[in-house]
Amino acid sequence: MAEAHQAVAFQFTITPEGIDLQLSYQALNQIYLSGLRSWKKRVSRMRNSVIKGVYPASPSSWLFVVIATLVTMYMHSDPSMGLIAKIQQHLPLRYTDKHTHFFRDQKFVLPSLVSLVFSTLLWLSLILALRFCLKLLLSYHQWMFERHGQISNTTKVWVTLVRLFSSRKPLLYSYQTSLPHLPVPAIKDTLSRYLESVRPLLSDVEFKQMTELASQFESTLGNRLQRYLKLKALWATNYVSDWWEEYVYLRSRSPIMVNSNYYGMDFLYVTPTPLQAARAGNTITALLLYRRKVNREELKPVGRVPGTVIPLCAAQCERMFNTTRTPGAETDVLQHWQDSEFVAVYHNGRYFRLWVYCAGRLLSPREIEYQIQRILDDSSPPQPGEEKLGALTAGDRIPWSQMRKQYFTSGVNKRSLDVIEKAAFFVTLDDEEQGMRGEDPVKNLDCYAKSLLHGKCYDRWFDKSFSIVIYKNGKNGLNAEHSWADAPTVAHLWEYTLATDAFQLGYTEDGHCKGQVDRSLPHPQRLVWDIPSEVQAQVQRSLAVAQALADDVDCHVFPFRDFGKGRIKKLRISPDAFIQISLQLAYYRDRGGFCLTYEASMTRLFREGRTETVRSCSNESCDFVKALEGQNFKLLRLFQLASEKHQNLYRLAMTGAGIDRHLFCLYVVSKYLGVESSFLKQVLSEPWRLSTSQTPVQQMELFDLKNHPDFISLGGGFGPVADDGYGVSYIIVGEDMINFHVSSKYSCSETVSKIFISLVMELCCLFSVPFSYYSLEI
Template identity: 35%
Template sequence: MAKPCRLVKPNHLMKPVSATRVSGRYLSHQQGLPHLPVPPLQQTCERYVAALEPIVEEEELQRTRELMQDFQRAGGVGERLQRGLEKRARRTENWLSEWWVQLAYLEYRLPVVVHSSPGLVLPRMNFSDKQGQISFAAKLIAGVLDFKTMIDNETLPVEFLGGKSLCMSQYYEVLSSCRIPGLKRDSVVNHAKGSPPPRHITVVHNFQFFALDVYGGDGVPLTVEQLRVQLERICSSSSSPPQSADDVEPVGILTTQHRDSWGKAYLNLVKDKTNRESVSIIQRSIFALCLDGAMPRVSDEMIRSSAAVQMLHGGGSEWNSANRWFDKTLQFIVGEDGTCGANYEHAPAEGPPIVALIDHVVEYTRKLETETPPSSLPLPNPQKLHFNITPEVKRDIEEAKQSMNILAEDLDVRVVVFGHFGKSVPKSHKMSPDAFIQMALQLAYYRMYQRCCATYESASLRMFRLGRTDTIRSASAASAAFVKAFDDAGRQNTEKVDLMERAVHAHRSYTNMAISGQAIDRHLLGLKMQAVDEQLSTPRIFRDAAYAKALHYQLSTSQVPSQTDCVMCFGPVVPDGYGVCYNPMSDHINFSVSAFNACEETDAARLARTLEESLLDMRTLLDQTPRAKL
């Protein structure tokens, strides 16, 4: 079997090796990384046709084969686009990254809430009142600033995958950055490299926004005790009834809108000088901290799922959806009842760097704080950010509330802790835990629908400079053979195990191919974009019905492993699909499953149950079937 590549994370609580900046260290590391390759054209064409086999009818497949032969013929359009792409790769740092951020994020016009931005659910913290919330939040801020020191000093330990160092650029993009809405395309600004760099964070409480300086006059971060005092000031000044109605208008709800609507509303909002200054302060802040009220009461079984709702979208306008600024790259969310987590705007980074930062912060909050003498210097009051609400802005807010409430009602999220076993079981059978879980997902989907579907699993391209992701296509000819045989009483168990091993092996091979820059999806996208750049008509292969099916991911999945017992969650990417994220721990697996209620065919709770059954049945099959030694 292909050897699994493991992400090796350094101990993120390592103190910086130098208190001062190691200038140029980051740049020299980045320059040592290889460029993203352009795969061979014929290889991608063959693999694309193979990827379609389990998800399209034979008639459609035959048509695609004919189109593909025409596309890749000698002297044809495919060869021309391939040459153009290879030329682009020679003159850019990464031929894909700029296109990918524009297409996947900045030109994507559905709301970032649910459709793009993931949430992250942390274990419930041990507090249930305002004082506990404030104390934890103060430690959390200090933990982020501790991590920021490593970023600022360029002493962040480099991560490795399969013995190869990874691109660290995403770590340098998540703090002091923000998405800016546009009328047809958004943009992202990063103020970390500005002069002077930001020294404040945004704190949101009761839908009101504050700028909190987190560094003293000497440039040293505030102590946990000082931060606690400042957060208490914020909470006490925003708990009592505000002086004017404008101060309670939930301006943050505007960031939940469809991007075109928000682009227009944004221009309305920032016409006013006060509003423009307040928005600019939020955009330039290091990160946002959302201090939420308690969540709606739910059964113990639904506590994690309810927390996922808060992290993904806040529960609607009556709950916490307006207690956010969803354009902010990184928002930490701390609820009064111990519910904690984060939401992040996806354009600058993938999940693993966010999780590494959060692992560090959680570990930091658990450390015993050394007693620091109270500072004799008086702290300036946090700055309340004011907004002038015109009738136009008021109308935009009301529209945003209605749209957000519809979206909140539509999304069903289930967080499940699968407690029967964790990654140690597949490992004991010499199987990749990720591939094992992906095959259980394929089996669960087949059991529910009696067919296979296009499945997306994100693969990291961070072995390459400025690498983001490619697609691991988990539905393969091998996985289809396995799931169709599994419940067939006429098949022998030894044959089923053999098919399972083949399916797991095929997935592992595709994963290794993807992280090595040899998968098909980004290459095909690059060829399509090259045609746009060269002002050619879209090649017929990209207008083929099979191509649309291949990109209609009814299962959109991601493994986001973490040292903390947490789980990431995100919405489905198609109306009749599921969003599935998982974090395999040694003795259990955390899953989140999402679906839209508006679709009668999908059911998040049912998929979660069927997935649990599939995992158990696969283990039982392995335990009960004698096998020859691998």
């Protein structure tokens, strides 16, 4: 193999005449260029560490402070108010006679040295003061509770100060140390909000019993648990995130496929190229360009709150690439590597390592397409046990942990597994065609969603931070593991990828990637496996578990184009609240009652924040639904009250005053202390039969929907949380479109995804025409 010989930098043989040394200058040049790239990255990281370490000041401000101090000293003024003299007395300087004569002649050398020390200390003190002030400013959240167009003078002053402190262009992680810590709510407030949230779901007798349980908990065990939680909040960066990651995600022993992983879709109406290899080339390139921006910290602090200058925590970006969830007997572990120059590729039952860098440079999209086409043209059969090996990541975690520990810790299996786990990300070249196509586009769209969610249960590597799927007809998609980050972080990556692929990289007229090809590139490397019969047997068992889970998922995707947020906002109603209330009505008509409803809200206004729950089923939303069913004509007023209530709940969740994460952490503390709480046990056992999430569009500037209206992303979705419930994801695109993704289980006769979304559309259609009529009845 030519590439194997090129990889050897030198060879030597011992002969009777001596040692015959043969150097491969090409290989040595490759080593040199790769090493040079590595050192450039290290220097860049060091530079960024300095810049973000002194933010909101700048490194050059140190020179300004030094010069200002020296100028004032030379003007016979002491800016230090005596501190410079004291520093001079305590400097550990001792001089010989010859040195003493020198310093007597140079009267300003020693004072200048002392002033340099003083200036540096002053500069560092100013940085700490600025950072403290910025943290205080970012701790102010009252602006979220003010009505649109009715901004208080306090908030106006606050906005001006934040802009002043943030005037310098920040790096991705510049704000991290200035973000406030997530506060621990008062236990009394949390219990009060909890009781209010469950009131519409309980009878009078049940609510009275729950009130007594909550009161008993507060007066006895609750305050004790709260003290431990406050102690953790003083010590930890975030009192929720580490426990949430460990106990909600990593300690789960059930399959992560469907239950945890989620998916993202391609453009709805457009496929930029029908060539599978070309689409893979541009998609992989766009992802690696995004990784370069993350590594260089060139992205703006991810997901700034629209219309404000408030940054969100960017900590989740750190584990976006080169990350794998590895299985364990009791808990999984997230492993992250600093960098990798290859991706892992699966095609037709075989695994490959594809190097995406050569001689220290990123391959062009055309070169990656060329390499992908080599994989597609490779007709070699899978090795025994290789084809369905990925099913181990789709089944239960304990068997996968046992197999990995016993058969993948040495030899060729370890080396091949390391390639997959250390890869930048995973790529599947699917042999199917997907998308909204053919004579039944609705059914095909649902099949597309199911394919991205679970595929064949063995042709994805569900442990990777994310996997990219490239279909035979050029359609693409994404499957993401949930423990390392939440959907908005992945959505930001996917928006950039789709926009870069279609609008920046582009394709030639015949559908190929642009750029030149170096045809001397080494072939992608086939991974070698030695899969024993015991592992193959477990693969079949894991596949059976995963297949049963996949077959039970009912997915339905519905693009709603009658109207969007533009018309909703004319009534001064939040689009998100509009959709959430529509879901409440749909569930009421579907099941004849209300249920505990989960809507994911972010807490990334705080350092290392992740999510909080908005309990969307409120007294106000239930009043509206009942009034609508009873044909009460003051509907819009009730609808506005329900919307305002929902918005207030969302703001409370975002600002650290939510319910569920606080109760969850109290429950964890009780388990550590070995005490039981009937109240907490009952709260955490309540099923979320309606689990919902909005996928926000964060980079609308990347998509020119005016000139390219067909380049609309479908967003993504996830599996149902409860066996007898629905999982609903939606994305509000532009002013005139809302895309819905609904999932449920076929095994539950009471849930049908297509029927549920049709009920959601009833409210949308109800309000699509008589807006003006209802507005008269406020």
